[in-house]
Amino acid sequence: MRYSELTRRYFETAAAAGTLTGPGVARGEAGSRAQGTWVRFDLRVEGTPGRRRISAARFQAFACPHTIAVAAWVALQAAGRAPEPALPQDVHALRRLFDVPVENLGRLLVVEDAWRAAVRALDEETEN
Amino acid sequence: MRYSELTRRYFETAAAAGTLTGPGVARGEAGSRAQGTWVRFDLRVEGTPGRRRISAARFQAFACPHTIAVAAWVALQAAGRAPEPALPQDVHALRRLFDVPVENLGRLLVVEDAWRAAVRALDEETEN
Amino acid sequence: MNAPAYLDYASTTPVDPRVAAAMARCLTAGGVFGNPSSSGHVYGADAQAAVEAARAQTAAAVGADAADVIWTSGATEADNLAIFGLAQHAKERGRHIVTARTEHRAVLDPCRELERRGWRVTYLHPDRGGILDPAMVASALCADTVLVSIMHVNNEIGVVQDIGAIAAACARHGGARLHVDAAQSVGKCRVDFAGCGADLMSLSAHKAYGPKGVGALLVSRRRGVQIEARQFGGGQERGLRSGTVATHQVVGMGAAFSIAAAEQEADGRRAAALAVRLRTGLAALGGVRENGDGARAVAQIVNLSFEDVEGESLLADVAAEIAVSTGSACASSSSEASYVLRALGRDERLAESSLRFSLGRFTTAAHIDRAVAAVTAAVTRLRRIAGVCATAS
Amino acid sequence: MNAPAYLDYASTTPVDPRVAAAMARCLTAGGVFGNPSSSGHVYGADAQAAVEAARAQTAAAVGADAADVIWTSGATEADNLAIFGLAQHAKERGRHIVTARTEHRAVLDPCRELERRGWRVTYLHPDRGGILDPAMVASALCADTVLVSIMHVNNEIGVVQDIGAIAAACARHGGARLHVDAAQSVGKCRVDFAGCGADLMSLSAHKAYGPKGVGALLVSRRRGVQIEARQFGGGQERGLRSGTVATHQVVGMGAAFSIAAAEQEADGRRAAALAVRLRTGLAALGGVRENGDGARAVAQIVNLSFEDVEGESLLADVAAEIAVSTGSACASSSSEASYVLRALGRDERLAESSLRFSLGRFTTAAHIDRAVAAVTAAVTRLRRIAGVCATAS
């Protein structure tokens, strides 16, 4: 299996790997280890409702290099953005960006699902 | 096809190849060119009836190297011998001597037949 | 950057320089380049002599008669020829074949093809260590069983089957011929074709420091084994395998097998020490599972699964440091994890996270140390990313 | 004693030194020795890249797409795969095959085997020059014809069939696929797979200064040709030919074909001049008959029969000076003289007394002069022994 330069870099660095704890933190996950792909995001937000910004994001993943790279990229891109259910780029664009074989598109959907779950959890957290 | 040293020598030299003419000469042949093996012997005899000796022998052959070698050997051995229907050695001994593949034994029988025909012709010549 | 340490000898070996030199002498105009079938001249005769010398070397290395050796293009062709050739020959006697789930695809796929054509095939399950109980083979034999095909050394986990006992079971049955895929055996353990009681045996040169693209099927003459040809033409190899014999290739195989037999013990001792070093080095990680019964395996093949690590990422992470094989689907043409490990009862995830380290003649302690360091770093990192020993970053 | 002059290039060629050098780089530990199927690491990836580069070279040399190339162990395997593979695939559409009496045994013997299995085969007669009339092929096509197998350059007499016209006949028929055995073509004449309209084409490396034991079957993707596999296992070569691809072998074939295509014209010009020298030199003997239509043959193959000379003796007599092939039964595994020459209407004796002089890249005028001298001496001597120009000794 050959990986693109970008995939290699994000996979090897996996800079935002880890977890967050404390107030203002929400967690979302998708997939399962048993099925071979599992991704989790922890998000911390700051700011007033209506003008909230993500101040920190971390990910965890049991997954192939493409999935880890994309999850790592998503977590890095997140800081400073508004917590929206849509990824900074959609999965098709991400598939092209990271040169992911089309048969592995499903794995990127796991990343998207985990992200959405985290954003949803954030909303719930805020509502509470 | 590999040939023994002896076969090579007699095939390459073919010393007694040729024909004889004149009085006291008889000719015998066997086989056919169309079938791939043909041998002829010319024999000249000297001496009194009852004490005749072959004074010269020549052969011609359209044949494989083994057959040519054996015919050449027979012709060379002939000089000085009594003209008898039996070869100096029988075909089985010759087959071993010249390392002839057993499936080619039939070709040596052509040599024997040609020799016998020549000796028979000699007898007829003398009777006349 | 340094090239990764090569630890994939069970996939293929580099050609031994002594073998390469022997091959080089059979290529160009100055050398033995003739067609071994051209018996009419010295170029052909010299080539034929070289081919026959190689046949004798090959036979001697595996306890066979030279006349048993049928050259092929590798063990895949040998396996196909053995299975289809025997099945075709024996088809009036019976159409049942016994083999095992852990065989190489070069055995399993011909068996599947025969199933499509109406043959019946029994696929035996080995135990969790990968070993087949000879009694299980015996009880699978039916009245119409014509062939048993069992490998000697398994290519993924290295376990060695008890061929002698399996041959004895076939002998008691009477009608079943035994084919042994010994593609992985030569140089790793002793091979004794005549002594073990097998009827047919597949060999490959490129697993034993010979060239790729050449192998042999041993067809025991002493045991009167008969098979049908599958490739027709010039009538080479007793009519069982037509096609110009590649002098340099079989000369390479002969030389390689000769060396392999002579150096097998020394190679094995060295490999055993290196395998201990590898297992010990990795044990510290925890959650490391041995695939196959290591006590019944050749020293050169060590197959380990790493808990809580995704297989493709593991391979990608170590790829710059070591070249190994994996049970992961990503590295195979199929979409499933190793069917061999699955047959031992490993779940999909553990099969995916397996690495096969295969050691060889040129493996050094430094290579092993590099492997231990790379795998330790990768497993630790990936477990951390997966949150297995998670601490907040 | 000087080694005999090699004039048997149609049997096999020495490997070109440039090819041998390319092969040597794919053998030992320093080189590209990985298994091309081991995509998980750089050793495998490098080998795969070398294999694909060789595929592109091979395809380019014969006017094919790289994707058409299925590596095999030689033209014998390619012929078998084409014939059995197509017959198996098309068996519901029809079971009739058209071929010619002058084909290589690697084509004829598979056809005979198919006859035993219930197929019908028409064996066309060429004219006395060895040429097949395309109209005769056309009229042999029946409703159930699924395959026509006609060679390009004949290995014994060098004549070149009009493949384009035969392909046109198959195209008009609609249902018959055309397989072309082009084992002898590369380097001797232009080969244009896509252009000639063939569906399948067999190639061999060792007739064109590449290594023995490797070849290819071209399977036209553009024309949607489908065949069934015969060798099962790892699934290499689009699943059509399982077995580890031998990197050094296919790299050798790619290099050899590349050189052959580039140098074909120059090689051909040189060979043509040498062939004239040979024919002229031997004409003085009288009773020399050309086998095959020389005007329709490649320059490199000159096949002559010598009247009033026994074939085996002729060969034995010249063997110390030149290495050639003969139509004589003594040099073949069968007990009959060349069936190819017999099919041209030559009687047994003339077929037996034929010599095939095949010229190549390393043939010089000195080799030809030696051949002329040796054959002249031998024919003269043997005719004298046979009493053809008999004078008393």
Ligand SMILES: Cc1ncc(COP(=O)(O)O)c(C=O)c1O
């Ligand atoms: C056990 C076993 N059988 C058969 C084969 C096929 O051998 P080859 O690569 O020579 O076709 C291999 C190797 O790939 C193997 O390990």
Ligand SMILES: Cc1ncc(COP(=O)(O)O)c(C=O)c1O
């Ligand atoms: C016309 C033709 N077809 C097929 C073959 C067989 O080729 P290979 O030697 O590569 O098996 C040959 C050569 O022997 C040949 O001349």
